Amino acid sequence: MTLLLAIVCWLLLLFGVAQLGQTSGRFRQLSKHPLVYSLSLGVYATSWTYFGAVGFARTSGLDFLAVSLGPTLAALLVPVVSLPLLEVLRRHRLATLADLLAFRYRSKAVGAVVTFTLMLAIIPYLAVQVRGVGSTASVLLDGLDPVLSGAAFCVAMVLFASLFGASHATSRERHPGLVLAVAMETLFKLVALLVVGVTAVTTAKAPLVVPPLPQTQGFVSVTLLSVVAAFLLPRQFHMAFAEAPEGEPGRRALLTSTWAFPLVLLLLNLPIPLILAAGTQLSPEGNADLYVLTVAAQVPLLPTLAWLGGVSASSAMVIVGTLALSNMVATHWVTPLRSAPKDLYRQLVLERRFVIAASLGLAFVLFVVLERVSPAAVSRGGALAQVGLVAFAGVAQTLPATLGVFFFPKLSRAGVIAGLVVGTAAWLLSLALPLVGVSLVHLPEVDGLGVAVWCSLGLNVAAAALGSWSSPVSREESLAAEACRREVVDDDASLPVDQGGFVERLAPVLGQASAALEVAKARSALALRETDTSVTAMKRLKRQLEADLSALVGPMVSWAALNVTPREEFARGVPLAERIRSLEEAVAHARQGQTQTAAETLRAWLEAVFRALPVGVCVLGPDDDVVWWNERLATLTGVASAQVRGRLRTTLEADLAQALAASGEHRVGALTVRVTRTSAADGLEGASIVVVEDLSQTRQLEAQVRHQDRLATIGRFAAGVAHEVGNPLAAVMMLTQGIERDHDASPERLSQLYDAARRIDEIVRGLVSFARAGSIQTTTARQPVSLDAIATQAASLVQLSKNRAVTLELSSADATTDANTQELVQVVVNLLTNAVDATPNDERVRVHTSFDQHHVTLDVIDEGAGMAPEVAAHVFEPFFTTKDVGQGTGLGLSVAWTIVQAHGGTLTVKSAPGAGTTMTLQLPRSA
Amino acid sequence: MTRSLVVFALGVTLLVSPARELWLRTDSAFVAFVVWAVVLALGWWSVRPKERP
Numbered sequence: 001m002t003l004l005l006a007i008v009c010w011l012l013l014l015f016g017v018a019q020l021g022q023t024s025g026r027f028r029q030l031s032k033h034p035l036v037y038s039l040s041l042g043v044y045a046t047s048w049t050y051f052g053a054v055g056f057a058r059t060s061g062l063d064f065l066a067v068s069l070g071p072t073l074a075a076l077l078v079p080v081v082s083l084p085l086l087e088v089l090r091r092h093r094l095a096t097l098a099d100l101l102a103f104r105y106r107s108k109a110v111g112a113v114v115t116f117t118l119m120l121a122i123i124p125y126l127a128v129q130v131r132g133v134g135s136t137a138s139v140l141l142d143g144l145d146p147v148l149s150g151a152a153f154c155v156a157m158v159l160f161a162s163l164f165g166a167s168h169a170t171s172r173e174r175h176p177g178l179v180l181a182v183a184m185e186t187l188f189k190l191v192a193l194l195v196v197g198v199t200a201v202t203t204a205k206a207p208l209v210v211p212p213l214p215q216t217q218g219f220v221s222v223t224l225l226s227v228v229a230a231f232l233l234p235r236q237f238h239m240a241f242a243e244a245p246e247g248e249p250g251r252r253a254l255l256t257s258t259w260a261f262p263l264v265l266l267l268l269n270l271p272i273p274l275i276l277a278a279g280t281q282l283s284p285e286g287n288a289d290l291y292v293l294t295v296a297a298q299v300p301l302l303p304t305l306a307w308l309g310g311v312s313a314s315s316a317m318v319i320v321g322t323l324a325l326s327n328m329v330a331t332h333w334v335t336p337l338r339s340a341p342k343d344l345y346r347q348l349v350l351e352r353r354f355v356i357a358a359s360l361g362l363a364f365v366l367f368v369v370l371e372r373v374s375p376a377a378v379s380r381g382g383a384l385a386q387v388g389l390v391a392f393a394g395v396a397q398t399l400p401a402t403l404g405v406f407f408f409p410k411l412s413r414a415g416v417i418a419g420l421v422v423g424t425a426a427w428l429l430s431l432a433l434p435l436v437g438v439s440l441v442h443l444p445e446v447d448g449l450g451v452a453v454w455c456s457l458g459l460n461v462a463a464a465a466l467g468s469w470s471s472p473v474s475r476e477e478s479l480a481a482e483a484c485r486r487e488v489v490d491d492d493a494s495l496p497v498d499q500g501g502f503v504e505r506l507a508p509v510l511g512q513a514s515a516a517l518e519v520a521k522a523r524s525a526l527a528l529r530e531t532d533t534s535v536t537a538m539k540r541l542k543r544q545l546e547a548d549l550s551a552l553v554g555p556m557v558s559w560a561a562l563n564v565t566p567r568e569e570f571a572r573g574v575p576l577a578e579r580i581r582s583l584e585e586a587v588a589h590a591r592q593g594q595t596q597t598a599a600e601t602l603r604a605w606l607e608a609v610f611r612a613l614p615v616g617v618c619v620l621g622p623d624d625d626v627v628w629w630n631e632r633l634a635t636l637t638g639v640a641s642a643q644v645r646g647r648l649r650t651t652l653e654a655d656l657a658q659a660l661a662a663s664g665e666h667r668v669g670a671l672t673v674r675v676t677r678t679s680a681a682d683g684l685e686g687a688s689i690v691v692v693e694d695l696s697q698t699r700q701l702e703a704q705v706r707h708q709d710r711l712a713t714i715g716r717f718a719a720g721v722a723h724e725v726g727n728p729l730a731a732v733m734m735l736t737q738g739i740e741r742d743h744d745a746s747p748e749r750l751s752q753l754y755d756a757a758r759r760i761d762e763i764v765r766g767l768v769s770f771a772r773a774g775s776i777q778t779t780t781a782r783q784p785v786s787l788d789a790i791a792t793q794a795a796s797l798v799q800l801s802k803n804r805a806v807t808l809e810l811s812s813a814d815a816t817t818d819a820n821t822q823e824l825v826q827v828v829v830n831l832l833t834n835a836v837d838a839t840p841n842d843e844r845v846r847v848h849t850s851f852d853q854h855h856v857t858l859d860v861i862d863e864g865a866g867m868a869p870e871v872a873a874h875v876f877e878p879f880f881t882t883k884d885v886g887q888g889t890g891l892g893l894s895v896a897w898t899i900v901q902a903h904g905g906t907l908t909v910k911s912a913p914g915a916g917t918t919m920t921l922q923l924p925r926s927a
Numbered sequence: 928m929t930r931s932l933v934v935f936a937l938g939v940t941l942l943v944s945p946a947r948e949l950w951l952r953t954d955s956a957f958v959a960f961v962v963w964a965v966v967l968a969l970g971w972w973s974v975r976p977k978e979r980p
Contacts, residue, residue: 072967223942258974263967
């Protein structure tokens with residue numbers, strides 16, 4: 001009952017501290033304290049140190065200290081190794097050792113193999129922790145099945161690790177609750193062990209004498225193995241780097257750990273000889289791994305406290321170990337295999353939680369097997385240490401690859417994989433399988449562990465060297481290796497055209513929504529604008545995305561998704577514009593010697609585009625020699641590229657050759673020739689770029705539109721015309737009837753009849769003239785024409801339909817412009833129609849003409865509602881109208897503008913709401 | 928960094944090199960803890976904040 005109450009209280013304390021760390025700002029701040037950080041590194045001391053160190057001391061003498069002296073030596077290297085490593089990990093948002101190695105060797109396979117090796121090494125270690133809790137619980141409670149207590153422990157740990165360790169989709173987030181909980185557990189086990197040590201001294205019935213320790217067997221091997229483990233054990237790597245505070249606090253915390261972490265280990269080891277001495281007195285033949293409980297049993301309630309200390313040691317390791325494994329497995333096994341999920345973030349959390357549960361499930365199964373093979377109860381001690389050291393040796397197989405990150409740039413991914421496979425196999429055969437009773441390799445009695453470790457590492461290094469020799473480092477690996485050694489390496493040959501390009505690249509991995517979200521987050525973090533597509537901005541964004549996604553889906557998946565080469569993009573059907581831009585970026589910014597392929601592809605594309613242009617284009621050198629001559633130009637001129645080279649003037653018609661040689665725009669028959677001289681600033685000094693267009697079709701289409709507009713105008717005039725014709729026609733009929741009735745064809749009556757008929761004739765002639773009897777005016781017969789005459793004719797036409805007076809203020813009878821009369825009438829009719837429509841019946845519409853030395857000008861002035869600037873800005877656009885549906889086509893002013901442009905004139909609008917509108921037509925004056 | 932490397936070299940000399948036999952042969956846990964404490968103190972010395980002039 002006491003035990004149950006104690007375990008419930010302990011669990012409440014654990015979960016409570018973790019929850020406070022997650023939710024309370026003050027506790028979150030506390031989690032960044034250097035001493036709390038150093039205490040959290042105490043996760044290194046597991047139930048092996050807590051219970052097993054006594055047994056290890058009994059069987060291997062001072063070797064038990066070597067396990068803690070290794071981390072002490074490792075701590076001395078914090079400024080040399082850990083700080084630079086933390087910087088690299090932070091810069092690239094790498095969370096685990098597998099992330100680091102996959103990033104350095106640019107290989108998903110490396111990440112997967114490292115994860116496999118570490119998993120093989122850690123699962124037995126986890127099993128030993130479960131065993132430590134289960135077997136000690138059965139000592140406290142006679143009859144309690146260790147498997148049952150082990151299972152309950154596993155469930156609680158899965159729950160805790162899932163809630164407080166795998167609550168984020170990304171491994172880039174710190175877990176302050178976890179850090180505080182682990183630090184609290186270290187403090188708990190330290191206090192518990194010290195109390196047991198004091199108890200050993202105070203309750204001894206005889207003077208305590210540490211029994212003669214056996215001679216050390218593998219002190220150096222164990223020490224060096226522990227140095228490696230202090231850096232590379234997944235739980236240690238996780239607490240030291242993934243959970244280190246950001247920025248300067250992280251640096252301070254690491255430096256403090258140089259002495260604070262070894263101090264924690266020293267204090268944890270101080271009671272061990274005392275407990276060994278007291279335990280030997282109390283139970284000379286007992287299991288030394290359980291002496292902590294044996295000694296604690298001298299004082300009431302102390303066994304429960306001592307046991308909880310052991311549980312603390314085990315649980316911290318289990319929680320952080322499974323969490324680190326879950327990050328690695330989810331990133332390097334699961335993510336590369338699955339397609340983009342609907343909800344990436346939820347999926348990642350679920351995957352990590354599943355891996356935590358699966359890892360502990362496997363550990364539990366192995367624990368049950370170990371209980372069957374060699375029950376803890378019958379051991380004399382040292383079993384915990386044995387499994388721990390075997391795990392260390394397994395983790396050490398990643399050492400050559402890790403050293404390659406900083407010191408061996410020639411180590412290739414093939415070498416790393418070969419080394420890991422060979423080394424892990426050797427470790428498995430020599431050390432791991434004997435744990436479950438399968439001994440295939442005979443090891444010497446003295447320092448058998450050391451022999452196995454050095455042999456497996458030797459084979460590992462040899463295979464790595466051989467692999468690197470047969471398959472040297474790739475360019476990507478070299479760049480990544482460089483990125484691990486110094487701050488920035490720009491491989492910008494594969495930048496997309498715009499920020500949307502990143503979303504497209506990431507969508508297949510993350511899903512469209514998550515990809516867009518990640519790009520937005522990265523943009524926000526860098527305070528970039530969405531439209532910023534400068535190379536610098538795109539480089540920064542890519543680097544930020546690579547770092548962010550590295551923590552989310554792993555460095556390799558992130559890198560592979562973001563770094564798409566132009567050739568790969570062609571294969572993936574990336575839009576043409578994006579491909580070309582990518583190539584241009586690649587050629588413009590990549591290093592010398594790296595651009596041949598991109599440049600060649602770009603040149604081929606540009607040539608293809610040049611050939612296929614729908615306008616004739618040629619480039620002439622300073623001496624008018626032809627440099628480029630595209631196929632369309634060959635079609636337009638009837639002269640092929642090969643014929644014209646060096647013979648420009650002799651092969652082309654004289655006027656065309658002359659036009660090509662002169663700057664500016666020229667008309668040669670139906671062709672428009674535009675010649676642009678280049679300057680030194682363009683890099684083409686003295687060259688000419690010539691664009692030749694056949695505008696005959698365009699002109700014909702424009703004429704058709706104008707004709708349609710005229711017909712539409714006539715249609716709108718129909719009612720007014722009928723009315724205007726109706727009046728003189730009625731007069732004709734009345735006069736004719738009068739003549740017939742009175743037999744009186746007096747000259748007066750005949751004169752009236754003639755006047756009425758002439759009025760009808762005027763109207764009909766005006767209409768026919770306007771419409772050109774329905775023909776399409778395709779040629780522009782220009783002749784000197786007065787704007788006054790144009791204004792008068794247009795006003796009479798408009799008056800026919802609108803029955804509105806137009807005030808004419810004409811003063812340019814002495815000045816003419818060279819124009820097509822009917823087209824200009826059409827322009828003024830369109831201007832007047834709009835003016836009349838926009839003006840109330842009681843307001844005037846005026847036409848004012850004037851001229852100066854070079855121009856003749858016609859203003860159509862109304863006093864209507866006027867237009868807002870945003871409306872006025874669009875009046876010359878086709879189909880833009882403010883009239884009701886059916887009242888206008890929106891083509892009138894557009895057609896007018898086109899005609900005026902064709903006459904070399906300008907048509908401008910001046911208007912303001914409530915101030916009326918003035919449309920000004922200005923044309924060149926006839927010479 | 929130099930201090931750290933020097934201290935690490937001292938630590939390796941005391942704990943791993945053949946010089947370790949000087950204290951390891953005593954088979955005394957007390958001596959071992961003293962050596963450990965010395966290494967630990969060296970670690971503290973290597974990262975202590977530099978005094979301002």
